Amino acid sequence: MDAIRTRGLHYRHDAKHGVFDLDLQVSAGGVYAFVGPNGSGKTTTIRLLLGLLRPQAGTITIAGREQVAGDPRGGASVGALVEAPSLYPHLTGRRNLEVSRRLLGLPGRAVDAALERVELLSAADRKVCAYSLGMRQRLGLALALLGSPQLLILDEPGNGLDPAGTLKMRALIRSLVDDTGLTVFLSSHLLGEVEQVATHVGVITAGRLRFQGTMEELRGRSRRPLRLESGDPGVLLAHLAELGIAARPLADGATLVEESIMDDQSLLRALVERAAPLSAFYRVRPGLESMFFDLTCSDELEDA
Numbered sequence: 085m086d087a088i089r090t091r092g093l094h095y096r097h098d099a100k101h102g103v104f105d106l107d108l109q110v111s112a113g114g115v116y117a118f119v120g121p122n123g124s125g126k127t128t129t130i131r132l133l134l135g136l137l138r139p140q141a142g143t144i145t146i147a148g149r150e151q152v153a154g155d156p157r158g159g160a161s162v163g164a165l166v167e168a169p170s171l172y173p174h175l176t177g178r179r180n181l182e183v184s185r186r187l188l189g190l191p192g193r194a195v196d197a198a199l200e201r202v203e204l205l206s207a208a209d210r211k212v213c214a215y216s217l218g219m220r221q222r223l224g225l226a227l228a229l230l231g232s233p234q235l236l237i238l239d240e241p242g243n244g245l246d247p248a249g250t251l252k253m254r255a256l257i258r259s260l261v262d263d264t265g266l267t268v269f270l271s272s273h274l275l276g277e278v279e280q281v282a283t284h285v286g287v288i289t290a291g292r293l294r295f296q297g298t299m300e301e302l303r304g305r306s307r308r309p310l311r312l313e314s315g316d317p318g319v320l321l322a323h324l325a326e327l328g329i330a331a332r333p334l335a336d337g338a339t340l341v342e343e344s345i346m347d348d349q350s351l352l353r354a355l356v357e358r359a360a361p362l363s364a365f366y367r368v369r370p371g372l373e374s375m376f377f378d379l380t381c382s383d384e385l386e387d388a
């Protein structure tokens with residue numbers, strides 16, 4: 085069963101802004117990274133998923149239950165950390181969790197279990213005003229985990245954290261998924277930040293989903309093109325055609341191979357054996373970043 089499924093999810097803030105016709109599919113038990121530039125609609129989507137905004141069209145199903153307006157989470161067990169967590173700075177970390185635990189009517193042991201999960205047990209009795217940003221974020225995560233949710237929704241969990249804080253957050257998310265089997269849906273504006281933790285990715289730009297699939301599929305699509313340079317591109321193209329390799333000439337005189345039936349080494353050897361004119365042979369741009377760049381760029385062009 086999918087942890088989240090939306091069909092035709094639609095919410096328009098105004099003529100240009102909002103989320104349009106989103107079909108999200110988030111499988112249970114993985115980490116789904118919802119990635120897009122600032123202002124692309126990630127927070128709007130998360131607010132819709134949490135029932136904080138009412139869809140203007142479309143449906144949201146969480147853990148198999150269609151969400152009904154007025155009953156935001158439809159009884160599904162969802163924990164969320166949206167923007168900076170709301171904490172009482174003059175209380176200790178433990179007291180902060182206690183306040184929520186009582187409101188939720190959970191047993192006392194839930195607090196220590198959550199603190200342990202986010203590795204804050206040793207700092208539990210310090211006031212939150214003395215916590216670093218990363219520790220506050222982890223306490224926010226502990227708050228979201230208090231009710232032992234099956235689905236955790238995190239809006240930009242790495243925002244504002246230093247590299248060490250980001251690494252720690254990433255490791256915690258990974259171990260949560262591995263140990264408890266819960267599903268994490270998290271947003272980020274940086275693909276590089278989530279690349280190592282995500283199993284699935286959705287790329288959103290200008291309110292529309294541009295890609296959805298596994299991290300592997302995204303990597304597959306982002307294979308870097310091969311760039312060949314030659315003093316005589318026409319002859320090089322002819323050799324490539326004879327080898328059955330589709331290639332296209334670029335304006336700067338180079339030749340680009342996007343899909344190849346041969347691995348690089350075999351192709352290079354074949355060209356050398358044929359004495360094809362060749363002065364350079366290399367892969368261009370890092371894969372995923374270039375993929376993300378292309379996905380988001382094409383959209384900006386559409387908007388222009």
Ligand SMILES: Nc1ncnc2c1ncn2[C@@H]1O[C@H](COP(=O)(O)OP(=O)(O)OP(=O)(O)O)[C@@H](O)[C@H]1O
Pocket residue numbers: 097098101102120121122123124125126127128129273
């Ligand atoms: N209440 C509102 N009225 C009008 N426009 C809005 C409103 N809320 C958000 N927007 C616009 O809708 C677009 C999507 O916003 P959203 O906050 O969902 O994006 P985001 O991807 O989460 O971006 P960020 O990472 O910057 O938070 C943005 O252009 C934003 O300015």
